Amino acid sequence: MAKPILKKVPISEQCPEERIKNFNEVPYGYVPGEAMKEAKRCLQCKNAPCITGCPVEIDIPGFIKAIGDGNFNDSIKILKEKTVLPAVCGRVCPQEEQCEKVCTLAKIGEPVAIGRLERFSSEWEAQQKTTDIPKTPKSTGKRVAVVGSGPAGLTIAGDLAMLGHNVVIFEALHQPGGVLIYGIPEFRLPKAIVEREIEYIKKLGVQIITSFVVGKTKTIEELLKEFDAIFVAAGAGLPWFMNIPGENYNGIYSANEYLTRANLMKAYLFPEWDTPIIKGKRVAIIGGGNVAMDSARTALRLGAEHSMIIYRRSENEMPARLEEIIHAKEEGIEFHFLTLPVQYYADYLGWVNNMECIKMELGEPDSSGRRQPISIKDSNFKIPVDVVIVAIGNSPNPLITTTTPGIEISKKGTIKINEKTGETSKPRVYAGGDVATGAATVILAMGTARIAAKSIHNLLQNK
Amino acid sequence: MNRILKKQVLAPGIKLFNVENKDIAEKVLPGQFVVIRAYEQGERIPLTVADVDKNKKFITLIFQEVGQSTFYFGSLKEGDEISDVAGPLGKPSEIECFGTCVCIGGGIGIAPVYPVIKALKNKGNKVISIIGARTEELLILEKEVKQFSDELYITTDDASYGKEGRVSNELSRLIKEGMKIDRVIAIGPGIMMKTIAEITEPCKIKTIVSLNPIMVDGTGMCGACRVEVGGETKFACVDGPEFDAHLVNFDLLMKRQRMYTIEEKESLGSLEKNKKLFKSK
Ligand SMILES: Cc1cc2nc3c(=O)[nH]c(=O)nc-3n(C[C@H](O)[C@H](O)[C@H](O)COP(=O)(O)OP(=O)(O)OC[C@H]3O[C@@H](n4cnc5c(N)ncnc54)[C@H](O)[C@@H]3O)c2cc1C
Ligand SMILES: Cc1cc2nc3c(=O)[nH]c(=O)nc-3n(C[C@H](O)[C@H](O)[C@H](O)COP(=O)(O)OP(=O)(O)OC[C@H]3O[C@@H](n4cnc5c(N)ncnc54)[C@H](O)[C@@H]3O)c2cc1C
Ligand code: FES
Numbered sequence: 001m002a003k004p005i006l007k008k009v010p011i012s013e014q015c016p017e018e019r020i021k022n023f024n025e026v027p028y029g030y031v032p033g034e035a036m037k038e039a040k041r042c043l044q045c046k047n048a049p050c051i052t053g054c055p056v057e058i059d060i061p062g063f064i065k066a067i068g069d070g071n072f073n074d075s076i077k078i079l080k081e082k083t084v085l086p087a088v089c090g091r092v093c094p095q096e097e098q099c100e101k102v103c104t105l106a107k108i109g110e111p112v113a114i115g116r117l118e119r120f121s122s123e124w125e126a127q128q129k130t131t132d133i134p135k136t137p138k139s140t141g142k143r144v145a146v147v148g149s150g151p152a153g154l155t156i157a158g159d160l161a162m163l164g165h166n167v168v169i170f171e172a173l174h175q176p177g178g179v180l181i182y183g184i185p186e187f188r189l190p191k192a193i194v195e196r197e198i199e200y201i202k203k204l205g206v207q208i209i210t211s212f213v214v215g216k217t218k219t220i221e222e223l224l225k226e227f228d229a230i231f232v233a234a235g236a237g238l239p240w241f242m243n244i245p246g247e248n249y250n251g252i253y254s255a256n257e258y259l260t261r262a263n264l265m266k267a268y269l270f271p272e273w274d275t276p277i278i279k280g281k282r283v284a285i286i287g288g289g290n291v292a293m294d295s296a297r298t299a300l301r302l303g304a305e306h307s308m309i310i311y312r313r314s315e316n317e318m319p320a321r322l323e324e325i326i327h328a329k330e331e332g333i334e335f336h337f338l339t340l341p342v343q344y345y346a347d348y349l350g351w352v353n354n355m356e357c358i359k360m361e362l363g364e365p366d367s368s369g370r371r372q373p374i375s376i377k378d379s380n381f382k383i384p385v386d387v388v389i390v391a392i393g394n395s396p397n398p399l400i401t402t403t404t405p406g407i408e409i410s411k412k413g414t415i416k417i418n419e420k421t422g423e424t425s426k427p428r429v430y431a432g433g434d435v436a437t438g439a440a441t442v443i444l445a446m447g448t449a450r451i452a453a454k455s456i457h458n459l460l461q462n463k
Numbered sequence: 464m465n466r467i468l469k470k471q472v473l474a475p476g477i478k479l480f481n482v483e484n485k486d487i488a489e490k491v492l493p494g495q496f497v498v499i500r501a502y503e504q505g506e507r508i509p510l511t512v513a514d515v516d517k518n519k520k521f522i523t524l525i526f527q528e529v530g531q532s533t534f535y536f537g538s539l540k541e542g543d544e545i546s547d548v549a550g551p552l553g554k555p556s557e558i559e560c561f562g563t564c565v566c567i568g569g570g571i572g573i574a575p576v577y578p579v580i581k582a583l584k585n586k587g588n589k590v591i592s593i594i595g596a597r598t599e600e601l602l603i604l605e606k607e608v609k610q611f612s613d614e615l616y617i618t619t620d621d622a623s624y625g626k627e628g629r630v631s632n633e634l635s636r637l638i639k640e641g642m643k644i645d646r647v648i649a650i651g652p653g654i655m656m657k658t659i660a661e662i663t664e665p666c667k668i669k670t671i672v673s674l675n676p677i678m679v680d681g682t683g684m685c686g687a688c689r690v691e692v693g694g695e696t697k698f699a700c701v702d703g704p705e706f707d708a709h710l711v712n713f714d715l716l717m718k719r720q721r722m723y724t725i726e727e728k729e730s731l732g733s734l735e736k737n738k739k740l741f742k743s744k
Contacts, residue, residue, distance in 0.1 A: 172549065172680070173680065174507070174546070174547040174549070210547065211547045211548060211549035212486075212549070213549055213550070213552065216490070216550065216551060216552060216682075217487065217490065217549070217550065217551070218486065218490075237684035238683060238684065239684070239685065239686050241686065243696065247696070248689050248691060248696060248715060248719070250718060250719060250721075250722045251722075253686075253687075254685060254686040257685035257686055257687050260679055260680065260684075260685055261679065265506070265507070265679070266504070270726065270729075271531075271726075271729050271730045272504065273504040274504055274505050274506040274531050274532050274730055275506045275507075275679075276723045276727070276729075276730065278722070278723075278726075349718065349721075350715070350719070397682065397683050397684060399682060399701065
C-alpha cells in the first residue's frame with residue numbers, strides 16, 4: 001500500500017482582505033481534480049470509524065471511494081441515502097468533532113477532508129442540469145403536519161414523503177429554512193443552496209405553508225383534528241439576555257435579531273431592501289459559539305473597525321467550529337477571553353457607548369466538563385462600544401408548549417421525547433431537532449428527525 | 464389568500480384595507496395584531512387588526528403611511544395580494560365587565576382602540592370614548608366609535624373640531640368632575656400614553672396601554688420589541704402588546720422607537736429604489 005499522505009489537499013478561499021468587504025462565500029470548494037486527489041487519501045478502513053463518528057451514519061468511505069473513482073453521481077447517491085442536505089452539512093457540520101475526529105489518518109496527520117468532499121459532491125450535482133427526483137410511492141392518504149422548516153423539519157418531510165405520506169410544513173416566518181435561512185450568514189452558507197434543497201423537498205410533494213404561527217394561527221390541538229400525526233421541529237428560537245443593567249439601550253441586539261435583520265431581511269443590502277441595521281464601528285459580541293462568530297464576521301462586513309468577541313472562558317473552551325475560529329482570526333476579529341460584561345452605559349439619547357467588563361479566571365470543571373469561569377475581584381474595566389450583540393444562547397420558544405395541553409417539557413423548556421422514537425408525552429405528537437435537544441447542530445437535528453420519521457411511519461401503517 | 468378586498472382612504476395618509484384571510488379572521492381577538500410584508504424587499508410591519516367581518520372571512524387593517532414600507536403598502540390596490548400576513552399575534556385584551564371604562568385613542572391609535580371599545584361595550588361595560596387628532600381631517604372612525612360608546616369626546620390640537628387640546632385633557636376633566644372610572648385603556652403615541660399614565664396613577668385607576676415598539680418577527684424570537692415593565696424586560700410581541708401603564712418605562716420605549724431615525728430617512732430618500740418600485744406597480 002502507498003504511504004499515507006499526511007496533509008489535506010488545500011482548498012482555495014477568498015483572501016481575508018477582500019472577503020471582509022463582501023458577503024460571498026469564503027471557500028471556493030474543490031475542483032474535480034482536487035477532490036479526486038483528496039478522496040484517494042482515504043485509507044478505506046474496514047472498521048470505518050468515521051461512520052460511527054457521524055450522527056446519521058453516512059457511508060463515508062463509500063461516497064469518498066466513488067469520488068476517487070470519478071463516479072460523482074454515485075457519490076451523491078450514497079450521501080443522499082442518509083442525508084437530504086449534503087450541501088448544507090458539507091459546509092456547517094463540526095467535522096472536527098465528529099467524522100474527521102475519529103478518522104484513522106488523524107492519528108498521524110490531518111484527517112481526510114470529509115466535509116469538503118461532501119460539499120464537492122453536492123456542488124457537482126447542482127451543476128448538472130437535472131437533479132434526479134426519486135419516484136415517490138403511491139399516496140398512503142395519511143397526513144402529517146410538520147411544525148418548522150429548519151433541518152429537522154425538512155429532513156422528516158423528505159423521509160415521510162418518500163414513504164408515500166402527505167406532508168404539510170407550517171413555518172412561522174415568511175421564508176422556509178429555519179436557522180439555515182435566518183441565522184447562518186450568506187458568506188458561510190449561500191441562501192441559493194438552501195433554497196435549492198427546499199425546492200428538492202417540494203418536488204417530493206411536500207407542501208410548505210409560510211407565515212403560519214403554530215400556537216397562534218392554529219394550535220397543535222386543532223392540527224391534530226386535520227392530521228394523523230404531528231412532528232414539532234420549531235427549533236430553539238428564544239434568545240437569552242444576561243439581565244444586566246443597561247441591556248435595553250439602543251444599539252444592543254440579540255444575535256437572533258442581528259442575524260435575522262442581516263440574513264433573512266437582507267439588511268446588508270439596505271436601502272435596496274427596506275430593513276435597516278445599525279452599522280457599528282466598535283462592535284462587541286458576547287459569546288464564543290458559532291452564533292457569536294457569525295455575528296462578529298457579519299459586523300465586520302457591515303463596516304465595523306473593531307469587531308470584538310467577548311468570551312468569559314478561554315480559547316480552549318470556545319464551542320465554535322474550528323474553521324469559523326480560524327476564519328474569524330484571519331479576518332481580524334479581536335478576541336477578549338476571560339472577560340464578562342457586567343453593565344452598559346449610554347449617552348443621553350439612550351445609545352450604548354461603553355461596556356463595563358470584569359476579568360475572569362478558570363476554576364474547576366462544571367457540569368458541561370469545561371472549566372468554570374470565576375470573576376476576579378476589582379478587575380473591572382471599560383470598553384467603548386457602539387453596537388453590542390448578545391450571543392449567549394437560545395432556548396425553545398414557549399409559544400407551542402404553552403398552547404398544547406398534555407405536552408411535557410424539561411426545566412430548560414425543551415420538549416421531552418423518547419430518544420428512541422421521538423414520541424412526546426402527547427399521543428400522535430412527535431418532536432425533534434433543537435426544540436427537543438436544546439440548541440445543537442444541523443446534523444443532530446437531522447438525526448432526531450430520521451428516528452421520528454421511522455416511528456411515525458410505523459404509527460401510520462398500523463392505523 | 465391575503466387579497467385586498469376593499470381599499471378606502473380614511474384621511475390624508477391613513478388607509479383602510481380589508482384583507483381576505485380566513486385562518487386569522489376566525490382566530491383573532493381584540494388587541495391582537497398581524498405582521499405583514501407587502502413585497503419581497505419590504506420590512507415586516509406589525510399592524511393591529513382593527514375589525515373582523517361577521518362571516519369571518521376578512522380582517523380590517525388601518526394604517527398610517529409614515530415610512531418606506533407603509534407608503535409602499537398604501538400603494539397596493541384592491542385585488543392585489545399581500546405577500547405575507549402572519550397572525551394573530553400578541554395576547555388579546557382583557558375583556559370583562561369592569562363597570563365604567565374610558566377608552567382613549569390618539570391619532571392612528573384610534574384604529575387599535577376601536578376593537579377594544581366594541582368588545583367592552585358588547586360585554587356590558589359603560590364605555591366613555593375619547594378620541595383625538597392633530598386636526599379635523601385626520602380624525603378617523605368617529606362614526607364607528609360612537610356606535611359603541613355611551614359618551615364620546617373629541618379633541619383636536621388646533622381646535623378645528625371638538626374641543627381644543629389633547630385627549631388627556633378630557634380625561635383629567637372627567638376625573639375632576641368626579642366620574643367613577645373603573646378602567647382606562649389608552650392607545651396612541653408614547654408621549655400620550657405616558658401622560659395618561661401620570662394622570663391616572665395618583666387616582667389609582669387601573670390603566671392599560673398597548674405598546675408599539677419596533678418589531679421584526681412578532682413571535683418572540685428576536686427581542687427587538689424589548690420593553691421594561693415593572694423593572695423587568697418583556698417582549699411586547701408575546702408578553703403584550705398590552706401592559707399595565709403604571710409599570711411601563713415610557714422613556715425607554717420612546718428612545719428605542721427612534722433607533723433607526725437616520726436609516727428611515729435614508730430609506731425614504733432612496734429615490735432610485737422608489738422609482739423602480741412604484742413604476743413596477
Ligand atoms: C447563527 C447560527 C449559526 C449556527 N452554526 C452552525 C454550524 O455551523 N453548524 C451546525 O451544525 N449548527 C449550527 N447552528 C445550529 C443549527 O443551525 C441548529 O442546531 C439547527 O438549525 C436546528 O434545526 P431545527 O430544525 O431543530 O430548528 P431551526 O433551524 O431553528 O428551525 C426551526 C423553524 O421552526 C420555525 N418555528 C418556530 N416556532 C414556530 C411556530 N410556532 N410555528 C411555525 N413555525 C415555527 C422557525 O421559524 C424556524 O424556521 C447554528 C445556529 C445559529 C443560530
Ligand atoms: C403591536 C403594534 C401594532 C401596531 N398597529 C398599528 C396600526 O394598527 N396602524 C398603524 O398605522 N401603525 C401601527 N403600528 C405601527 C407600525 O407598525 C409602524 O408605523 C410601521 O412599522 C412603520 O413602518 P415604515 O417603514 O413605514 O416606517 P419607518 O420609516 O420605518 O418608521 C417610522 C416610525 O415607525 C416605527 N417603526 C418602524 N419600523 C417598525 C416596526 N418594524 N415595528 C414597529 N414600529 C416600527 C419607527 O419607530 C418610526 O417611529 C403598530 C405597531 C405595533 C408594534
Ligand atoms: S418582535 Fe421579535 S421578539 Fe418581539
